[in-house]
Amino acid sequence: MSSSPQSASPLPHDDDDHDVGEEMPRMPSKPYSTQRRRNVVSTASTTIDMSKPIPVFQKSDSDYKSLRETLDKNYLFATLDNSQKDAIAKTMEPKEFQKDAVLIKQGDEGDFFYILVEGECDVHITKDGNTIKVATLRPGDGFGEIALMHNCPRTATIITPSGCKTWALDRNTYKQVMMTTVLTKRKRFQDMISKVPLFDKLTSLERHTVCDALQELSVSAGHVVVKQGDKGDTFYIIENGEVEITKSVDGAPAQKIGTLTAPQYFGEIALYDAEESKRQATCTAITDCHFLTLPQKAFHRLLGPLKKDMEKRISEYK
Numbered sequence: 001m002s003s004s005p006q007s008a009s010p011l012p013h014d015d016d017d018h019d020v021g022e023e024m025p026r027m028p029s030k031p032y033s034t035q036r037r038r039n040v041v042s043t044a045s046t047t048i049d050m051s052k053p054i055p056v057f058q059k060s061d062s063d064y065k066s067l068r069e070t071l072d073k074n075y076l077f078a079t080l081d082n083s084q085k086d087a088i089a090k091t092m093e094p095k096e097f098q099k100d101a102v103l104i105k106q107g108d109e110g111d112f113f114y115i116l117v118e119g120e121c122d123v124h125i126t127k128d129g130n131t132i133k134v135a136t137l138r139p140g141d142g143f144g145e146i147a148l149m150h151n152c153p154r155t156a157t158i159i160t161p162s163g164c165k166t167w168a169l170d171r172n173t174y175k176q177v178m179m180t181t182v183l184t185k186r187k188r189f190q191d192m193i194s195k196v197p198l199f200d201k202l203t204s205l206e207r208h209t210v211c212d213a214l215q216e217l218s219v220s221a222g223h224v225v226v227k228q229g230d231k232g233d234t235f236y237i238i239e240n241g242e243v244e245i246t247k248s249v250d251g252a253p254a255q256k257i258g259t260l261t262a263p264q265y266f267g268e269i270a271l272y273d274a275e276e277s278k279r280q281a282t283c284t285a286i287t288d289c290h291f292l293t294l295p296q297k298a299f300h301r302l303l304g305p306l307k308k309d310m311e312k313r314i315s316e317y318k
């Protein structure tokens, strides 16, 4: 990874939970190095000046290409359009960390969002005086978004046991680029999420984070959303429509075992149950349907606190 900064931007001191202001940030159609943004975004307590030039870090073509591909695959950027992802890829800067370095400390203020390029990082969470390792991050994974998007202290400590290479995105740029899409989406999805009893046990920060990761999917009546025997990689919440569940046992013709409607969910067994990572039943839209979906990585990270509740429901199916 080779790069050099073209211009540096000081980190802002804007804080508090942001509302989407009257004027929305729009991504430039030209590269940052030649264009300034004039929009201003008002927030609860402050204003983010969108006219600040955004730094461009020169990268080799191959670094740019692989970073851009990583952004395409990462669920945190799923709602951004191509020009927004181009802009992020241009502005990200390389940061390397030595063995045992602490990239993020729980409780600190957020400064950067990172994408891991090489090496591994462990995620440790301290609660009630106990520290536990909750996850290991691998190349392609992003982290550090929660404190930036929610103006809260860092929710976990990130340590690299072996040393690592990352791409880093400063707080101001992250918020400028993500604010429009993520906050608008969060407002829309909060209503829906509040109707799903499963999510009652999440804290409001956890619910916000789930909203930020949700994606949308519309299918027509007759579409097979999940097929028995397939490998599962998505969790579905029904926002509109009806889904029929059918299951074949020991090769016999599939039998209907139920119908789901909003705000019920499906697709969790193959994601949670390592032994049954294959879809256990077929789920077919019997009307046109609209779903909110969570990709597998987000599901594990964000719905970890609900594992027991989901396992209880899974055992009731059996």
Ligand SMILES: Nc1ncnc2c1ncn2[C@@H]1O[C@@H]2COP(=O)(O)O[C@H]2[C@H]1O
Residues within 6 Å of the ligand: 104, 110, 123, 134, 135, 142, 143, 144, 145, 146, 147, 148, 153, 154, 155, 156, 157, 158, 301, 304
């Ligand atoms: N359970 C988890 N699994 C994986 N990553 C997490 C988990 N909890 C928090 N993180 C990440 O750790 C980061 C710590 O800084 P942030 O709170 O800004 O953002 C956090 C998330 O990106």
